[in-house]
Amino acid sequence: MSHHTDGNAIAGLLEERYGTDMTATMRTCQSCGQEWAIGAHRLYRGAGLVLRCPNCRDLAAVIVEKRIERFGIWGEELV
Amino acid sequence: MTWRVATIRESRVETPQAKTLVLDVPDWPGHLAGQHVDIRLTAEDGYQSERSYSIASAPDAAALELTIERIDDGEVSPWLTEEAREGDQFELRGPVGGYFVWKASLSGPVLLVAGGSGLVPLMAMLRHHRATGSQADMRLLLSARTHEDVLYRRELDSSFRDMMYLTLTREEWDGWSRRVDADILREVGPGPEEHPHVYVCGPTAFVEEAARLLVELGHLPAAVHTERFG
Numbered sequence: 049m050s051h052h053t054d055g056n057a058i059a060g061l062l063e064e065r066y067g068t069d070m071t072a073t074m075r076t077c078q079s080c081g082q083e084w085a086i087g088a089h090r091l092y093r094g095a096g097l098v099l100r101c102p103n104c105r106d107l108a109a110v111i112v113e114k115r116i117e118r119f120g121i122w123g124e125e126l127v
Numbered sequence: 128m129t130w131r132v133a134t135i136r137e138s139r140v141e142t143p144q145a146k147t148l149v150l151d152v153p154d155w156p157g158h159l160a161g162q163h164v165d166i167r168l169t170a171e172d173g174y175q176s177e178r179s180y181s182i183a184s185a186p187d188a189a190a191l192e193l194t195i196e197r198i199d200d201g202e203v204s205p206w207l208t209e210e211a212r213e214g215d216q217f218e219l220r221g222p223v224g225g226y227f228v229w230k231a232s233l234s235g236p237v238l239l240v241a242g243g244s245g246l247v248p249l250m251a252m253l254r255h256h257r258a259t260g261s262q263a264d265m266r267l268l269l270s271a272r273t274h275e276d277v278l279y280r281r282e283l284d285s286s287f288r289d290m291m292y293l294t295l296t297r298e299e300w301d302g303w304s305r306r307v308d309a310d311i312l313r314e315v316g317p318g319p320e321e322h323p324h325v326y327v328c329g330p331t332a333f334v335e336e337a338a339r340l341l342v343e344l345g346h347l348p349a350a351v352h353t354e355r356f357g
Contacts, residue, residue: 052331
């Protein structure tokens, strides 16, 4: 049925990249305007990690891993 | 965020599918109830697998405990539940997560809603509540398949009986025998007018449905914390 988990699952990866917990950080969706914690966002695993707004499902972030380096391309600014 | 080497001090069978590992982790910085850790296993050929597991022990406990449910085609859980023995070691980092946490210093009532092994991080909250002598009105609604599948059954019976509500989805008994619905949530309470902090953890479909029902009942979406494990 549902093939996603949520932002909590990448708490470690985000903390590794940003140096602090990001799951409690609130993000305002540029599409629907709702504000949700990163931990509550939908996480899809495929060829990389995709984070989506839990309300309208618009793209929040894409994270890809290349060898041992990781980098993220954020769709929008984190608030 | 450093990887540490964890050593298995003891393992306990919880259900036919789940085991609790009691770990020794040098320089463990302590954790909050609801947080999890990342575990990394490395095969002889260098292949690595990483998974997240919720911490079951209270921040106040002497040792770090994880409860692992076996996923038959998993890369990490079969080793942790079937092969790992006392004295075995693996890499671990954390604790991580700041969204799905409850602190005893937080005021207000608390509603915990667990589907199956989604009970694990909520158990850390229950244990923390007990260890700190918290006066907060904390209630647990647990949905499990059968009595056999209930994690920590003895401890729940002995220490949290008055706080606990159980529904079984695959067993007829003298309590609820159905999936969590609005009537059950209404009966368990606390209602939205009491502004409880709500924590819902379990399989994705369970969490989505419970969170939807809670918001329909009038709980603020921001007060309903969710953790989905797939």
